[in-house]
Amino acid sequence: MKVIKFGGSSLASGEQVQKAINIIVADPARRIVVVSAPGKRHKGDVKVTDLLEQLAKTVQNSGDTSALEDEILGRYQAISEYFSMSGSDVLSKLREHLQNLEHQSYPSSEHLFAAFMAQGENMNARLIARVMRHLGYRARFVDPKELGMVVSGSPRSAEIREDSYERIGKFQLEPGEIIIVPGFFAYDEDGNYATFARGGSDITGSILARGFDVDLYENFTDVSAIYAVGPDVVPHPRAINTLTYREMRELSYAGFSVFNDEAIIPVIRAGIRVNVKNTNDPDAPGTMIAPTKDVKHHHLITGIAANDGFTALYLHRYLLNKEVGLTLRILQILYKYNVSYEHMPSGIDDLTIIFAKDQLNASQMSAMTDDIKAEIKPDRIEWFDDFAIIMVVGEGLYTRNDLIARVMDKLAEQDIAPTMINQGASRISTMIGVDSDRALDAVRAIYTLSCEKKEAQSEGAAR
Structure with missing residues (x-):
């Protein structure tokens, strides 16, 4: 069994979501899917998460939220229409869900922001599960609460509690079904939304990979490999075929943007390999991140x-x-x-x-x-x-x-x-x-x- 995670650029439009679905159903082992919020569709576009941050500020200041609601939900409507689901009630439910959040009270402003910032992934997971069912696949939205994911720490820099892994491992998948899980957030012990730090959806994927004790964690993004240097620094740099965990941590710390230096700690502890791949070129082998004993290096500098x-x-x-x-x-x-x-x-x-x-x-x-x-x-x-x-x-x-x-x-x-x-x-x-x-x-x-x-x-x- 595999955990497969898609980044925001991989889910930015209906066309991109279709590519992601094609990848999911191409391998029966891909049973657990982690999704990000829709990212930028083109240069100059705005990420849904950034729009949600604006919405949170507007709610905090008791401003008019209608225009921001329309802009946010318009992103999901465009995906829905791509799959000829314009008559579906899914969008009205998403609007109702968003408006309910606007009228709730929160323990602090940090809790308010965490709740709104989590909704890009939350709403996208709900929509993609619905799209997949519409296409005839056996898919189900699963909230982090159902998986038993409980966090500690501050509302916008949460850390998974160790006892969550045992609860995740006990979660039962139905035969042949695919579960769609929103990345980036979980809940504290009081049931409040809490978001992970940088690379939050990567962290969710890593947590689920360890909890379900999968064979492989596939992380789909918009690059075909991790490179020896950034392509913006050196044209056509050498692709890295394999990386050790500790090499990835060192490089992420110093600026590699594919992963942040904390995201893969759960899979490191479980010894699970991570394959970074490209949604737009899924047949490319990508880069495999693995324990040191499983990696044979061919270059002096990775x-x-x-x-x-x-x-x-x-x-x-x-x-x-x-x-x-x-x-x-x-x-x-x-x-x-x-x-x-x-x-x-x-x-x-x-x-x-x-x-x-x-x-x-x-x-x-x-x-x-x-x-x-x-x-x-x-x-x-x-x-x-x-x-x-x-x-x-x-x-x-x-x-x-x-x-x-x-x-x-x-x-x-x-x-x-x-x-x-x-x-x-x-x-x-x-x-x-x-x-x-x-x-x-x-x-x-x-x-x-x-x-x-x-x-x-x-x-x-x-x-």
Whole structure:
């Protein structure tokens, strides 16, 4: 049995929904389908989820919602009409459902927004189940509540509770039926809507794959593979046939957009493979993400990613390394302002703290600077806003002792001076800090090494 998930671009129109249905019914093992909200149909279009966010703001401000309702439901009506279902009552039920949400009371504004943001997937799953029945397939909409999916955490950054997996595993599918499950949301223990963080529908698919203990989790999107670098950086980059879980996590963290770095944790824990495929080219093999033992790499470098969403705080003070408890005092200041850090490379007199930009605002940065000056008394303290991280990733990195030196040579050829170099003990990734305006140049320079095959290197030991 397989879990199959479709992204927003794969379900943006009636034509795209038909492609998705063709893929579902082509394989009898595809019994559990996770759907996203309709995405953009063309450049300049608006995602349904963005429209729902506008609707939530309008409801919160007691504004007129009729125009937004019509625009949102028009997207579902267009899909319905593509399948000659214009006379169906499904759209009137969706409108009634949306209006009921508008008149409910919520524990907080965050709960209100979670409830509305969940409806893109919720309504799409209901509609697609109805479309499939209209076409003669045995399909059923299943709400996350029926599956026993209960979450904890905040309403818009929920985490699945561990006891949910046992309940999911006990859910009984009828012989030959296909269940359509909305992605992105579940419910807290009080029955309130709660949405997952970034990549929410991917997270739902991953949760269901683990809960049902399936053979494969197929994730259909609008690309035919995961590539060694982004196609917007290098024309026609090398496709990655296989990735290990930890390679995918490292690359996602640094900016690969196919998955975020948290989405596949449930399947990692269960050892379930993930196949990323293209809705518009379903026969292409795509990229398989699997445990390390199941992956044989053919290239020294698997992928390179760049992310300029960071800022860095640099501290200099003589004999900084000799002071016991200094790092603890800095961390206590970060805790005071509810800020987490990404990395903290240091030297004997220097320490750099790297933050995700979305963790900070100007007032926090100013207050933290004042507190660190008062507590640590650095000789120099400075923020670097033009900071990007290049992640060079590959299980093959540790088979060549000269590879990092060659990466540095490539950067030197382009006159790029790294501001930070960090490699973990696993040696499958090297993190390089560079100025933001040189990040893409750095990726292009290193990419030439990623095309070299391990077999061509006498020192390389193919795994």
